[in-house]
Amino acid sequence: MHLRAVVRGVGHYLPQRIVENSEFEESIDTSDEWIRSRSGIERRHFAAPDETTSDLATHAARNALADAGMEPDDIDAIILATSTADLTFPSAATMVQNKLGMTRGFAFDVQAVCAGFVFALSNANALILSGQAKRVLVIGAETFSRILDMQDRGTCVLFGDGAGALLLEAQEGTGSSDDRGILATDLNSDGRYKDILYVDGGVSTNTTGVLKMQGKEVFRHAVEKLATTAHTALEKIGLSGDDVDWIVPHQANIRIIKGTANRMKVPMERVIVTVQDHGNTSAASIPLALSVGKAQGRIKPGQLVVTEAIGGGLAWGAVVLRW
Incomplete structure (x- = not known):
């Protein structure tokens, strides 16, 4: 018997406040054209002052549960990928568990910054394959607007707030690449590159801190590492870029997305861009x-999807799944 972690439901949530590029023109030396040409970004959502990461995550989780036609107590575990949890502890995942009214199972956070969802998916897959959970709610949620230096024009225009959730369920497969569900994962990190993307504060240093980034250095690593990890994951199941229906990449920068697709020889018509x-x-x-x-x-069901991401750490990875 070959178990697979199959996607049963998906949902997302965006805060109400939409921040257009032009809003930044009032406070820093930038322009809509400058931001668009360098990043592809036109607008982003910022959470309301009283809205936390666990709030956004709960909305997305409810939408994924509704999509799957399930109740919170049908779930065995919640894995929440975030770098911007509500509190130092407990985990934001346990807060979502409580807000959903889920009284069983377990919940925990995963911290791999922008690669967090790929790491969380991989962990959820491992829990399902090992028999420790049958259904896992995997959430990515962030309120990055809280850790931005709004005077740093190289970073503050790039990030937004939001949440998305995927509900995975153990199902029997054949063991071939035709199975639905997660087919392969590939995770990597290299702590030598901390200084090109980090927040300059934290609990152990008794500071809060803001996001710091060396954009050119991050870009240099991103395209090569993303294409490589995606290829590695595909090779594990004997597939290549030609077999891919959709690349769903980490949405950091349109130039990174295009560069990675080009390296993978996948046309942009087969890339989801948001x-x-x-x-x-x-x-x-x-x-x-x-x-x-x-x-x-x-x-659509049956299509082959590749997700790949890179973030601070550096941490990067890919997941290949059949929808």
């Missing part, structure tokens, strides 16, 4: 894009 409307929502960006892609009628 960066123009959401900005970089870190761990939320892949599940957000998956949910939007399904809602638009583009991602």
Whole structure:
């Protein structure tokens, strides 16, 4: 018997406040044209002052549960990928568990910054394959607007807030690449590159801090590492870029997305792009894009989907799944 972690439901949530590029022109030396040409971003959503990461995550989780036709107590576990949890502890995942009214199972956070959702999916897959859980709710949620230096024009225009969720369920497969569900994963990190993308504060240093990024260096690593991890994951199941119906990449920068697709020899018509409307929502960006892609009628059952992401750490990875 070959178990597979199969997608049963997907959902997302975006805060009400939409911040157009032009809004930044009032406070910093930038322009809509400058932001668009360098990132592809046109607008992003910012959470309301009283809205937390666990709030966004709960909305997305409810939408994924509704899509799957399930109740909170049908779920065995929640894995929430985030770098912007409500509190130092407990985990935001346990807060979502409580808000959903889920009284059984377990919940925990995963921290791999923008690669967080890929890491969370891989962990959920491992829990299902090992028999520790039958149904896992995997969420990516962020309120990056809280850790931005609004005077740093190189970073503050790039990020947004949001949440996306995927509901995975154990189902029997044949063991071939024709199975539905997660087929292969590939995870990587290299702590030597901390200084090109990090937040300059935290609990152990008794500071809060803001996001710091060396954009050119991040870009240099991103395209090569994303294409490589996607190829590695595909090779594990004997597939290549030609077999891919959709790339659903981390939505950081349109130039990185195009560069990675080009390296993988996959045309942009087979890439789900949401960066123009959401900005970089870190761990939320892949599940957000998956949910939007399904809602638009583009991602269909049986199609082969590759997700890949890179974030601070550096941490990067890919998941290949059949929808």
